Amino acid sequence: MTPVDLPPSPWVFDPASWPADDCVAVGADLEPATIVDAYRHGAFPMPHDGELLWWSPVRRGVLEPGGMKVSRSLRRSARRFEITVDTAFAQVIDACADPRRPGAWIDTRMRDAYVRLHELGWAHCVEARLDGRLVGGLYGLAVGGLFAGESMFHSETDASKVALLALVERVGPDALVDVQWQTPHLASLGVVEWDRSRYLAALPALVDRPPLDLR
Incomplete structure (x- = not known):
């Protein structure tokens, strides 16, 4: 199946602003456009203790x-x-x-x-x-x-x-x-x-x- 085109995400994933830590952001949402845009910029979601965290491992x-x-x-x-x-x-x-x-x-x-x-x-x-x-x-x-x-x-x-x-x-x-x-x-x-x-x-x-x- 060819991936369905998605609308722009309202959230910005900007690696230039990320800390030198595996966890780079908190919050946002799990809409399809948000998740795909995150992957395009090197991040992915993984919750911890109920919080939605975004990760981009240093290694x-x-x-x-x-x-x-x-x-x-x-x-x-x-x-x-x-x-x-x-x-x-x-x-x-x-x-x-x-x-x-x-x-x-x-x-x-x-x-x-x-x-x-x-x-x-x-x-x-x-x-x-x-x-x-x-x-x-x-x-x-x-x-x-x-x-x-x-x-x-x-x-x-x-x-x-x-x-x-x-x-x-x-x-x-x-x-x-x-x-x-x-x-x-x-x-x-x-x-x-x-x-x-x-x-x-x-x-x-x-x-x-x-x-x-x-x-």
């Missing part, structure tokens, strides 16, 4: 084109799963939002905002299935040649890794996958850190490209 976790590390065991695991795209967005985000998960942060407002973005063609998910059952996946926002990953889950070993591998194979050799922050787990898959200035400098050439086709 950004990214998966560079061709940078994913794929072990033999992951290749073997990939053969176990069927991959589907955009067939169960609500199920994927609900699994990611499960409050029983450590560090769960996706509240009802965030869930509803991204479901709406999916309906408008901006948010997408990649699903890993086993015998037809949804057992892993990820979701995020696609803006031009940028895929900004939000969260992933798995209920079977390697299912989320396989979903990430499938995403990388689908976005193509010139896209950048943003994962927000690097973790030891993501580093083992090839995620590296860019400083904020490098990330922001790369955005204009990425977000103004034609939309990604994940099919």
